Each structure stands twice: as structure tokens, then as C-alpha cells.
Amino acid sequence: MFDPTQCESVSMAQAKAQEEQNPVNAALRATSIAFVALAESGQIDDTTATENVSQFASWAYPVAYAVGNIRQYNGELFRCVQAHTSQADWTPDATASLWKKVGDPTEEWPAWSQPIGAHDAYNSGDKVSHNGKHWTSNVDANVWEPGVYGWTEVTE
CATH class of the missing domain: 2.10.10.20 (Carbohydrate-binding module superfamily 5/12)
Incomplete structure (x- = not known):
């Protein structure tokens, strides 16, 4: 014991x-x-x-x-x-x-987040989801909300 x-x-x-x-x-x-x-x-x-x-x-x-x-x-x-x-x-x-x-980065459509400056702006080709839709950025240094400017809605 x-x-x-x-x-x-x-x-x-x-x-x-x-x-x-x-x-x-x-x-x-x-x-x-x-x-x-x-x-x-x-x-x-x-x-x-x-x-x-x-x-x-x-x-x-x-x-x-x-x-x-x-x-x-x-x-x-x-x-x-x-x-x-x-x-x-x-x-x-x-x-x-x-x-x-x-x-x-393996998440294909991460949620869009409002950029506050150049350090977190979206680049051309970046993908996001916003308001139930998928978007691709058309421009570099994109700080606009999807649907306002600089984004193309992706329909599959």
C-alpha cells in the first residue's frame, strides 16, 4: 500500500x-x-x-x-x-x-467590417459577406460599404 x-x-x-x-x-x-x-x-x-x-x-x-x-x-x-x-x-x-x-483566410466570404484607414482597407478582389449577400471589391484601398461603391455583388 x-x-x-x-x-x-x-x-x-x-x-x-x-x-x-x-x-x-x-x-x-x-x-x-x-x-x-x-x-x-x-x-x-x-x-x-x-x-x-x-x-x-x-x-x-x-x-x-x-x-x-x-x-x-x-x-x-x-x-x-x-x-x-x-x-x-x-x-x-x-x-x-x-x-x-x-x-x-480559409473562410471564403468573411463578414465585412468597416475599414477605418489604409491599414485595413479592402483590396481589389477581396471577398466579403454583407447584409446576406456576397461581394467582391473592384478597387484597391476600398473603404466603402458593399452596395455603395467599389463592390460587385456575386450571384452564384
Whole structure:
């Protein structure tokens, strides 16, 4: 029968230190850091990034973010589009001037979102869904709502 008094005692601090020195864990941390760095530099596509959300640090405040940083927030990825120091009420989902959602490029008709500037404007050929219809952008730097200007409705 198991007798806990006969076991060696190890503190949580000792266990954590042993875990951090494990070469497998060190390799996993290095791989994760490299993955994030490659994603933030654009060398890993958005589809691969969104399939590996857990590799990215959670958004936090107050933190100085640089353009291109990617953070997870509510299970989704967001890319910093304007350098800033985060504040409690500047969450990525609420501040389109600071963050852009890293969408899943495998989604053929993502929902249209009102661009607020050149950094998130639609390009010619971009596809969106809006008001129950599918649209394709006819122009680069398209900031107009589908159906107003610069879009062609796609009927299948």
C-alpha cells in the first residue's frame, strides 16, 4: 500500500525549477518563441497562426505594443496596427484603430467590417459577406460599404 511518509518531499518551487531545466521543455519554449516571431514578421501565414492560437501571449495592459505584434484575446488573434501602450478599455475587439483581427483566410466570404484607414482597407478582389449577400471589391484601398461603391455583388 502507498505510504506518503516514505516519499521524498519536493516543494512546488523545486518541481518548477526541475521542469524548467528539462531539455524537452526548453526546446518547446524556443520553438514557440520562433513560431510567434515568424508569424509577427509575416513569414507564417494567418491560417497557420489561427490554427495555433495557444502559441501567442494573451493581450494585457499596460503593455507597450509594436506594430505587427500578435496577441490572443477571447480565443482570437489580433495584430497590432498602431504602436501604443495598452489600457484596460482599449481591448483588441473594441479598438479597430489599434488592432486588426487575424482572420482565417480559409473562410471564403468573411463578414465585412468597416475599414477605418489604409491599414485595413479592402483590396481589389477581396471577398466579403454583407447584409446576406456576397461581394467582391473592384478597387484597391476600398473603404466603402458593399452596395455603395467599389463592390460587385456575386450571384452564384
